[in-house]
Amino acid sequence: MTPPKLRPVEAMPVEVDEREYICLRDPLGYATQSLLLPPPAFFVVSLFDGKHSVAIIQERFFRRFGETLPAELLEQLVAQLDEHYYLESVRFSTRERDMRAQFRASTVRPLAHADTCYDADPDRFRSQLTGFFTAASGPGLPASRSATRPTGHAPRPLRAIIAPHIDLRVGGTSYAWAYRELADSSDAEVFVLLGTSHAGSSHPFIVTEKDFATPLGTVPTDRPFVARLKETYGGELTRDEVLHRNEHSLEFQVLFLHYLFGRDRPFTIVPILVGSFHHMIRRQQAPIEDPVIGQFTAALRRTIAEDPRRVCLVGGVDFAHVGRKFGDAEGLDPDFLTWVESEDRRLIAALERVDLATFFSEIAKNGDRRRVCGFSPMYTLLATLDGGRGRLLHYDRHDDPHTQSAVSFASLAFD
DSSP states (O other): OOOOBBOSOEEEEEEETTEEEEEEEOTTSOSSSOEEEOHHHHHHHTTTBTTOOHHHHHHHHHHHHSSOOOHHHHHHHHHHHHHTTOBOSHHHHHHHHHHHHHHHHOSEEOOSSBTTTBOOSHHHHHHHHHHHHHSTTSOOOOGGGOTTOOTTOOOOOOOEEEEOOSOHHHHHHHHHHHHHHHHHHOOOSEEEEEEEOOSOOSSSEEEOOOEEEETTEEEOBOHHHHHHHHHHHOSOOSTTGGGGGTOHHHHHHHHHHHHHHTTTOOOEEEEEEEOOOHHHHHHTOOGGGSHHHHHHHHHHHHHHHHOSSOEEEEEEOOOOEEEGGGTOSSOSOHHHHHHHHHHHHHHHHHHHTTOHHHHHHHHHTTTSTTOOTTHHHHHHHHHHHOSOOEEEEEEEEEEETTTTEEEEEEEEEEO
């Protein structure tokens, strides 16, 4: 048997019926389902690097567990992973080629997380999002949807918002705080979306011209704006466009925009995924000094400035990812979580000041110890704003006792 090689996928500890497993998940969505592996099986899979032969894997397993790993069980594990497209193989290459071709041929980016994170049925979807606004911890309905809309209400200039991209079922009310402010304080016609790309990419900025499907219909992407951005930037922006296919960070923003404005307010979107800037942390060098990043933010700022319409930036981001699921030993230690919130709020203070240098230094000072997965899109948003003032609207954290892990998120508005 050829030494098996695992594709780049996510692995995280989970507890099911009081038993520990490692969950394999494919952020690109090529795999047909997530897989739960008991720790011994995950140990075996961790050796699937295309270099370890069957004999070496068996030897390593015996040294670790003191038991023999039968070749037939190893072959069954390899077959199971390949069946669900977790291995680099001929079978996976065929699926990847076919799905990429299907995505390229479509003019619409389809729903990727319907009936998991949100309801695909239009009426139930509207009810679900309305519930985020009207919940006890929510901000209330926007003035445009409220029966008690103030007389003479007029939107104030709003240059940008930051909203979460965590699962709507967890952070829905925090989204609502950002989008209520957007609905009440912005009359933008174009929304430039900057979201975290959770998969690796060959370029830090990935743009698509595809329209976005939602349970309420289709939201148009502003192709003329994208064309001008490409021309102004002069570099490659669509090579990894397929990463948009399964990425949730922008999908969830489009859902709220369509819910708020789809019935009576024409608008377009400019979907931009932002890859990792962590190489700049390793260099201890401000990302704006990188030619690719600096040139792109300058091109985006210029394209917005030259557009005669009202444009608003939307960041789809989360903050800290800490605990055992993400590799920390602390779990949900109260003192550790107090430190996490304190550090988050220092970062938010830099966002409110639109202080690009301090924002980066707060991330880089400890090597992004909290794994702020919205680092790169938030940095891009601040660099594009190039001044102004932000306001914190809502801060929250989701604690998962099963994985002893936590994710923090926030909503902000920039005037």
